[in-house]
Amino acid sequence: MNVRAIEHVGITVPDMEEATRFFVDAFGAEKLYDMLDEPLGGPEVEAGLGVPPGALITVIRMLRLGNGPNLELFSYSGVQQAQPVVPSDFGIQHICIYVDDIDVAASRLEKAGGILLSRPGVLPGGDAGSGNRYVYTRTPWGSTIELVTYPSAQAYERHTHLRRWRPLPTGPNDYENQAE
Template identity: 55%
Template sequence: MATRGIDHIGVTVPDLDTATAFFVSALDAEVLYDTLRREDGPNGGEDTERRLGVPEGALQVAIRMLALPNGPGIELFEFAGPRQQAPAVPSDLGWQHLACYVDDLDSAIARAEEAGAASVGPPRPLPGPEAGARNRFAYLRTPWGSTLELLTYPDPQPYERDTRRRRWRP
């Protein structure tokens, strides 16, 4: 049995509806379904704590699955309870950013900013093995502070000279 690829990415957000609106507006995401509707929750207790490895008292308030136009889904979780910390930044341990391939980086940045994201800095050339005349990326912060990378690499990349394997892109 071989791994086929990423099915979805889970993101804990402070407000499910606000995060949904951001991903719909910024990345053309669509709501697929609610696994846990706010009016049916919250889920908590010993079973939830053991199943998810969350601290005692953590409550799942709402869960929603989004679909991007291409690629994996985004599963949004809203929790209440102890020990909620600020979102990870790239220097923290663990999963630390979501990267989305776009055709027009400047338009995608503008759209994300209109949806409430804040650019960390201007777009930059992709480095080293990813370099190419039009290959660029930019980091942004979502309205709740998570890191979003937007990137494009329409030109051949130097690593392609050394291997037949190519990175996946939509």
């Protein structure tokens, strides 16, 4: 088996156009394509995705986001839907987007309709390092997104040769303090 990376993250949204605008305005996402020519549902879809009877996928849209995984947005109809999970719920509870300037990214997210749950703060513990920061946020429909930046080596790097995946550097000073 050769695992290379996460290819995409799927997010169910209540309004496809609002969600697309949010990801474009907040993160510069690019709309690549809509996957369906007509709604998709029925017993095979219900069984294959583990969704309730009557669930109908009305739109699937693929977005490109920087040099990380793509975002696949889903819009459903025909079934009652629960509120988005919060970090204390079981299951996949947030996505994290790496940004170069967390203050600018946080401001842009707010202008796009997102909510900051706090101001950007210093990354603790194994993630600590000069300028390494994070903030948790919410989309307009309530999904949790973490913004993170770690331009310096992280504290855990002193104790192991193993390294987390990180986005490709974009400039000559990126990762200048990174441990080898």
